[in-house]
Amino acid sequence: MARRPRTTSPAANPVRANPVRANPVLAILRTETVGGSLLLAATVLALAWANSPFAGAYFALRELKLGYAPWHLELSLGNWAADGLLAVFFFLAGLELKREFVAGELRNPAKAIVPVAAAAGGVALPALIYVFVNLGAGIPGTGIPGTGAQTLQGWAIPTATDIAFALAVLAVINTHLPAALRVFLLTLAVVDDLIAIGIIAFFYSHGLEPVMLLAAVVPLGLFTLLVRKQVRSWYLLLPLAAATWAFVHASGIHATVAGVLLGFAVPVNLAQSFEHRIRPFSAGFAVPVFAFFSAGVSLGGVPGLGAALADPVAIGIVLALVAGKAVGVFGTTFLVAKTTRARLDDGLAWVDVAGLSLLAGVGFTVSLLIAELGFGTGSPQDDHAKVAILTGSLIAALLAAVVLKSRNRHYRRVAHGENGDDDGGGIGGVFRAEITTSEGE
Incomplete structure (x- = not known):
């Protein structure tokens, strides 16, 4: 097999693979299936410990305080x-968003319109379903009452798609699915993340301290200056990133927004290098540890599980993740494709989009975070919301797996059939939306 010619440009090749020095553990942690598996394992461990005879130790560990109180860091x-x-x-x-807007699918409005619209629909409809269930109306014909406005703080819980879990599910299923499906999911999830970041910043931040927010501009500005000068030294960048995080946290805006701002500051030609270095830590430690401390809910056995899922908060979340996400993503995609000049690749079938729309209902990391922000860690509503997030995500993942596994078999038969080299652009194609300039259209 012919070798690729090597490039000497750091910008063109920011991450240089070294087969001798490459750390196999870090390489494994960069894979989508491993990241999703660690996230799932941490969740199962938290649930098992929180419902074991040693549950007290789990909750004591979660509430153990560390830090320095005068700096709002205890x-x-x-x-x-x-x-x-x-x-x-x-x-x-933030790195992914920056790359998509500068050099990816979101750079061209003609290509971005369908996944952007799909992401917006996948945020709006789940929120509306949750609000409907919890605004005193309940669910007509079921005898399930709503609980009023006090539960509406959780309206944004089912709006997020967990890209780590969703990509892990897709990676397990996918051997012959069109590359277009993964591009669609990535673009949709990136836009979904952007919307979720805005929701957290504007609706779940409290007690704004303008002085602290202005103070955050100083280390953020220095960080931006250094990375634009191609500086990668961790001993210079890490203290500035930590200072930015601390000031944003003290300002009353949720501190995760600082991470996004720092990601936006990194030039695209460095983004891949930063991602290559940091993703193993994120996938192998940061996100699983968050899931471990966040997903531990004491269920009280089967009756407790039933009571949790009977809460309108939980019902709204499950319905929104399973039905709201699927209908919102698929319906918006179909509407845009049928009413505008934007369209899917000819090789993609609508059933492919349906499977991916179901997969968008896998909400986890950001959903758990919003549940804590909306209801407070450890409150009954927070616990019920977390049970619903896990339940709804599992149902959505299973339904998506059934549809996409069937489509994978279809594309495998096409690939191995008499016309296997000619699949109409579906197998190797890319998801696209085209603006046709023909006057006759």
Whole structure:
């Protein structure tokens, strides 16, 4: 097999693979299936411990406080995970957003219109379903009452798609699915993250301190200056990033927003290098630790589980994740494709989009965070919301797996059939939306 010609340009090749020195553990942690598996394992461990005879030790560990109170940095371990470690996850989200807007699918409005609209629909409809269930109306014909406006703080819980879990599910299923599906999911999830970041910043931040927010501009500005000068030295960048995080946290805006701002500051030609270095820490430690401290809910056995899922908060979340996400993503995509000149690749079938729309209902990391921000860690509503997030995400993942596994078999038959080299652009194609300039259209 012919070798690729090597490039000497750091900008063109920011990450240089070294087969001799490459750390196999870090390489494994960069894979989508491993990151999703660690997240799932941490969740199962938290649930098992929180419902074991040693549950007291789990909750004591989660509430153990560390830090320096005068600087507003005396936090429980659970809050350090949600505010601190999760900022690393959002830093990577910021890098992805920057790359997509500058050099990816979101650079061209003609190509971005369908996944952007799909993401917006996948945020709006789940929020509306949750509000409907919890605004005193309940669900007509079921005898399930709503609980009034006090539960509406959780309206944004089912709006997020967990990109780590969703990509892990897709990676397990996918052997012959069109590359277009993964591009669609990535673009949709990136836009979804951007919307979620805005929701957290504007609706779940309290007690704004303008002085602290202005103070954050100084280390953020210095960080931006250094990375634009191609500086990668951790001993210079890490203290500035930590200072930015601390000031944003003290300002009353949720500290994960600092991670996004720092990610936006990194030039695109360095983004891949930063992501290559940081993703193993995020996937292998930061996100699983957050899940471990966040997902531990005492269920009280099967009756407790039933009571949790009977709460309108939980019902709204499950319905929104399973039905709201699927209908919102698919319906908006179909509407845009049928009413505008934007369209899917000819090789993609609508059933492919349906499977991916179901997969968008896998909400986890950001949903757990919003549940804590909306209801307060450890409150009954927070616990019920977390049970619903896990339940709804599991149902959505299973339904998506059934549809996409069937489509994977279809594309495998096409690939191995008599016309396997000619699949109409579906297998190797890319998701696209085209603006046709023909006057006759």
